[in-house]
Amino acid sequence: MNLLTTISDWIWNPLAYFALAVGGFFTIVTRGVQFRRLPDMIRQLRQSKTTDGGLSSFQALALTLSSRVGVGSIAGVATAIAMGGPGSLIWIMVTGFLGSTCAYAEAVLAQVFKRRIHGEDRGGMPYYIRHGLRARWLAAAVALTAMIGYGFVFPGIQANNIASSANxxxxxxPWMTGVVITAILAFVVVGGTRRVVQVAQTVVPFMAVGYLLFAVVLIAMNAEKVPEALRLIVMSGLGVDQMFGGIVGFAVAWGVRRAVFASATGFGEGTFAAATADATHPGKQGIIQAFSIYIDLFLICMATGLMIIITDSYHVVNQAGGYLVDHVPGAIAGPNFVQLAIDTSLPGWGSVFVALAVLLFAFTSQVFFFYVATTNLIFLLGEKSNRFFEWIIKLGALAISFTGSVISADAMWAAGDIGYGLLAWLNMISVVLLTPIVFKVVRDYDRQRKLGQDPVFDPEPLGIKGALWWETTFRERQEQSPLAAPTVAEAPGSNGSSDIPDSRP
Structure with missing residues (x-):
């Protein structure tokens, strides 16, 4: 455990700041696309549709949120407050603003290099590493790590959280909870991709809206405390509060680290869902994925933090091993903070509500993890079907679901953190190396929107190689549709206003 923890710290201590730096870098590269294109985020969700083999933008968003909105949105926020004080919530928001561009960039790449496989659109980290960077060995290593992690390790952590909260x-x-959630998971995974998507698009909106409504009720019951809580959060985060100003460095560190972990910003996790979306331009799904960061960090995480602060259901540790403040003696930083916050206004509801929230958040993550594992298996198999390995993944997901419920999660957390951290480093470095493609896509999207067009993507005039889905499946669909929008190359040629030449014969 000591060795695993040491390795995990080596990986994670600089990782959060690197993710923040990458987010800042892409904010500059994209000229703040997460702010400029906010109206497009809503428009794309409303107008999106699904086709054979692809998902609508809403379905892809639900699939992504099934991973992003997880246990970290409850336990992670509480831990950030305990270690960095109320001011850590400000830095969770800062990370959301900057980190959303990293989600944008990786989603754009996932769309550009996706493939049609067995009648379904699939893609993600290994696909843009393989076809964008042309690093076949690195893509295989990432896919293998992701398949093992998402298929045989990470789901056990989620199951353990469900079992402990139910207990x-x-x-x-725990074994009783393990049997139940494993049985339900079996029903989902045996049904294949379609059932996974159906569960995500049904459960995710229900759990997110339900959690927020409950938080709104609690906040409304303590409305008179909200102004002072907001003042405390802002002043602490800026280092000018009398009590917490001295730990502003911890507020930054823990706010950034927990925001990155809770939302999987830059980890590549959302790329597998982003690639499935049926869009006419990668930039459209990029802004949808940026929007998913807003939902998780600005709504879910901030609702959690505000519930804790307005009810004084927290403690803040100091470097000497004691507490700067200890409003909840004996409480353990994590879901316990949220349970106590709810019990202050609705006695007896805290444990039940948090247990149900953890159940929904963690179970939908398990479902999504299975989808990620199968996508990476397909990549490793060279896009060929293999029933034996497919069933290995299914049985592995079910086995770790039950096992994770009944054993201690300490070693699993440490091992999981190492795998997660390695994937994050490899993904973010790869995305940064592919910046020229991200820049071409965002510039092309902006140009078409400026011309009043519904953006349509054509990789050829942009000089983007390896975008096979767009060169075959999408182009055939456009040619077969009598009402199809003009291609990217045709549109600028008609008015001469484009700075991107038409290089086709």
Whole structure:
């Protein structure tokens, strides 16, 4: 455990700041696309549709949020407050603003280099590493790591959180919870991709809206405390609060680290869902993925943090091993903070509500992890079907679901952190190396929107190689549709206003 923890710290201590730096870099490269294109985010969700083999933007968003909105949105926020004080919430928001561009960039790349495989659109990290960077060995290493992590390790952590919260709320033995969630997961994974998507698009909106409504009720019951709580959060985050100003460095460190972990900003996790979306331009799905960061960090995480602060259901540690403040003696930083916050206004509801929230958040993450594992398996198999390995992944997901419920999660967390951290480093470095493609896509999208067009992507005049789906599947669909929009190359040629020449014969 000491060795695993040491390795994990080596990986994670600089990782959060690197993710923040990457987000700042892409904010400059894209000229703040996460702010400029906010109206487009809403428009794309409303107008999106699904086709055979592809998902609508809403379905892809739901699939992404099934991963982003997880246990970290509850436990991670509480830990940030305990270690960095109320001011850490400000830095969670800062990370959301900057980190959303990293989500944009990786989603754009996932769309550009996706493939039609067995009648379904798939893509993600290994695909743009393989076809964008042309690094076949690195793509295989990433796919293998992701398949093992998402298929046989990470789901166990989610199951353990479900089992422990159910034990605390209802007194259920972990093995009983393990049997139930494994049975439900079996029903989902045996049904294949279609059932995975159906579960995501049904459960995710329900759990997100339900959690927010409950938070709004609690905040409204303590409305008179909200102004002072907001003042405390802002002043602490800026280092000018009398009590917490001295730990502003910890506020920054823990706010950034927990925001990165909670939203998987730059980890490549959302790329697998982003690639499935049926869009006419990669930039459209890029802004949808940026929007998913807003939902997780600005709504879910901030709702959690505000519930904790306005009810004084937290403690803040100091370097000497004691507490700067200790409003909840004996409490453990994590879901316990949220349970106590709810119990202050709605006695007896805290444990039950948090247990149900953890159940929904963690289970939808398990479902998405299975989808990620199968996508990486398909990549490793050279896009060929293999029933034996497919069933290995299914059985592995079910086995770790039950095992994770009944054993201690300490070693699993440490091992999982190492795998997660390695994937994050490899993904963010790859995305930065592919910046020229991201720049071409965002510039092309902006140009078409400036001309009043519904953006349509054509990789050839942009000089982008390896975008096979767009060169075959999408082009055939456009040619077969009598109402198809003009291609990117045709549109600028008609008015001569484009700075991108038409290089086709």
């Amino acid at each position: 605390q709320a209802f007194g259920l033995e």
